Amino acid sequence: MTPPQSIRYVNIYNNFIYKFYDLGLKIGLTPIGEKILRYSVYEAISPYIKKGDTILDLCCGTGTLTILITKLIYRECIIFGVDLSRGQIFQAQKKNQYPNLNFLVMDAFELKFPDEYFEHIIISAALHEMRKSQRLKVLSEVFRVLKKGGRFIIFEHHEPSKIFHRLLYNFYLGFIEKITSNSAEMQREILKELKLKHFLIKTQMLVNRFFNFFQIIHSIKI
Numbered sequence: 001m002t003p004p005q006s007i008r009y010v011n012i013y014n015n016f017i018y019k020f021y022d023l024g025l026k027i028g029l030t031p032i033g034e035k036i037l038r039y040s041v042y043e044a045i046s047p048y049i050k051k052g053d054t055i056l057d058l059c060c061g062t063g064t065l066t067i068l069i070t071k072l073i074y075r076e077c078i079i080f081g082v083d084l085s086r087g088q089i090f091q092a093q094k095k096n097q098y099p100n101l102n103f104l105v106m107d108a109f110e111l112k113f114p115d116e117y118f119e120h121i122i123i124s125a126a127l128h129e130m131r132k133s134q135r136l137k138v139l140s141e142v143f144r145v146l147k148k149g150g151r152f153i154i155f156e157h158h159e160p161s162k163i164f165h166r167l168l169y170n171f172y173l174g175f176i177e178k179i180t181s182n183s184a185e186m187q188r189e190i191l192k193e194l195k196l197k198h199f200l201i202k203t204q205m206l207v208n209r210f211f212n213f214f215q216i217i218h219s220i221k222i
């Protein structure tokens, strides 16, 4: 039996990619600037973070975004980064210097946190690797562990509407993602899926950099 697609990805991350993930992203995102992209997620969430809040970076990979957010916000917050790949978490733990940040191996389909535990949840560049049924499972788990009024921030691909930008996007990112992942379907469906899982969508912002190849969706558990 073939494993579910995101689990297949996790095996690839585990066996190979985790060693080169950070370097690969740095090189791959050079035309845009990885730091700028990461910072845009921080900017989307930071106005809402208060001292003592509990924050989850779901499918955190090697923890680059989790560490940036930890560095920039109050020490008093408690932050978790979770990922199903041991290799990715191993790299994240190596980089972690913060006592209030914990990296754990955990399946986003079955989170080991109690209901209503987090004020804020972030997921960056992971939903496009999942099938619809898997995305819905993740959204259900996010809804369960998020507090009422809590914020859910999605950072993901975005295919621009202008024809020249769309061509560039497909040349740079979109074409390969259309073959290897569920990026196009995720982009079409994600707002409907959030509504289906009872999230209130606050904003869908394009990251105003490099022809809007990325978007940030900000929603709330009501």
Ligand SMILES: C[S@@+](CC[C@H](N)C(=O)[O-])C[C@H]1O[C@@H](n2cnc3c(N)ncnc32)[C@H](O)[C@@H]1O
Pocket (backbone or CB within 6 Å): 006, 007, 009, 010, 013, 058, 059, 060, 061, 062, 063, 064, 065, 082, 083, 084, 085, 088, 106, 107, 108, 109, 123, 124, 125, 126, 129
């Ligand atoms: C493209 S990487 C993104 C990593 C990180 N969020 C970033 O922005 O660099 C996708 C991550 O999702 C993780 N992942 C995939 N399925 C998962 C699942 N069911 N539970 C937890 N993590 C998962 C993979 O192991 C991988 O590290």
